[in-house]
Amino acid sequence: MTKPDPVFALIDCNSFYASCERVFRPDLARTPIVVLSNNDGCVIARSYDAKPFVKMGQPYFQIKDHLRRNGVVAFSSNYALYGDMSERVMTIIEAMVPALEVYSIDEAFAELTGISGDLTAFGRKIRATIYKCTGIPVGIGIARTKTLAKLANHTAKRLLDKTGGVVDICDPFKRDWTLRNTDVGEVWGVGKRMKAHLQCIGIKTAMDLAQADAWMLRQKFSVVIEKTARELAGTSCLELSETDPPKQEICCSRMFGDRLTTIEPIREAVATYTQRAAEKLRAQNSLCKRIRVSIRTGMFNPQEAKYANGALVELPYPTNDVRLMTKAATEAVNRLFRPGFKYSKAEVLLMDLRQSGEFTDDLFAHSQPAAADKVMSVLDDINGRWGRGTLRAASVPLAPGWAMRRDLMSKSFTTKVDELWIVKAR
Secondary structure, eight states: OOOOOOOEEEEEETTHHHHHHHHTOGGGTTSOEEEEOGGGOBEEEEOGGGTTTOOTTOBHHHHHHHHHHTTOEEEOOOHHHHHHHHHHHHHHHHTTSSEEEEEETTEEEEEOTTOOSOHHHHHHHHHHHHHHHHOOOEEEEEESSHHHHHHHHHHHHHTHHHHTTEEEOOSHHHHHHHHHTSBGGGSTTOOHHHHHHHHHTTOOBHHHHHHSOHHHHHHHTOHHHHHHHHHHTTOOOOOOOOSOOOOSOEEEEEEEEEEEOSHHHHHHHHHHHHHHHHHHHHHTTEEEEEEEEEEEEOSSOTTSOOOEEEEEEEEEEEEOOHHHHHHHHHHHHHHHOOTTOOEEEEEEEEEEEEETTOOOOOTTOOOOOHHHHHHHHHHHHHHHHHOTTSSOOTTSOSSOTTSOOOTTOOOOTTTOGGGOOOOOOO
16 A cells, blocks of 8 residues: 655744733734733743834833833733643644644644545644634644745735635645745745845745755755755655754753842752752653753843853752752852842853663662652652642742742733633623
């Protein structure tokens, strides 16, 4: 039996952060929305109708009055809400397709190989189901390769009124039309710098790149560009990855809500970040042998003295025990802290990560006690059932005064019982 040609779909949520806010604020359905970075610093997401009024990355304090005059509503980042809504969207997609690769918080590649019938109609069914169950609008691109699916998705969004949010370019005629009408800079993996290099050799559209000599591209640029060109020409070079490999480093870093001048709140922050990093470590069943802790002042205010420093901490044995990791990380703060500075940020980086059993220490080296494994298992079970932070180290405060500012944050409509959406009957 002949193996069917591969078919991929890229399903991408439209203006995801802004769309999440709109789900629980139907009164803002036609109101431009922006979402701000940590500490309400700058714009990191915009609804489509907000784009004429604000650019990505603009500092909020500079454009606050401009947004208000133009009726643009700003929100602080509500990562708990966005993460939960993302999980709901991905769960729906996973139930409708043979295989799924979650690519980011708001997009995923789906395997459609072997699905019979009209793929455009199937894509619209997925789109309608996601919107009905979550309220999140999505765009769907369908093609023979992942790179072409990404391109089809871009076309689906760019021509939303004509496409209905779904574009299938498995047909060679539709594929070639899309390639001819797409700037090479819009191709997945081609950044601004690479676009300039490609234009210098006459490659200006996606079609130009698809028709270029792949071996020349590999020699002149990289194997990545070669694969991109082959994918645009219809040869699948990128497989669907259903599981992510364990991370080799895990970082937790946050800006403080206000400048800190004493050591105790900095120690609290480092303990909090260590706890979060350790949760991620255990979630991928890894152990850590080394931690890097760093603190710094603000680097852009000429009126403030500047200081930044970091310290490496060697743990006595590979571990995922948050108690041992927190003790080591907070002791490092004692070595790093210097009085007289206004600190703005701390970072905890877990390094030298391995899966259990992969460390090859000598016969007499210590290893994590079995009792610690049991304690961490109970810790994760309790927090998984009752919410993150229910059980935590004593050095981690419940309501820290140094937490980042999120003055414009919406409620945690889906993750906190006391903040559930309330619908009042008239």
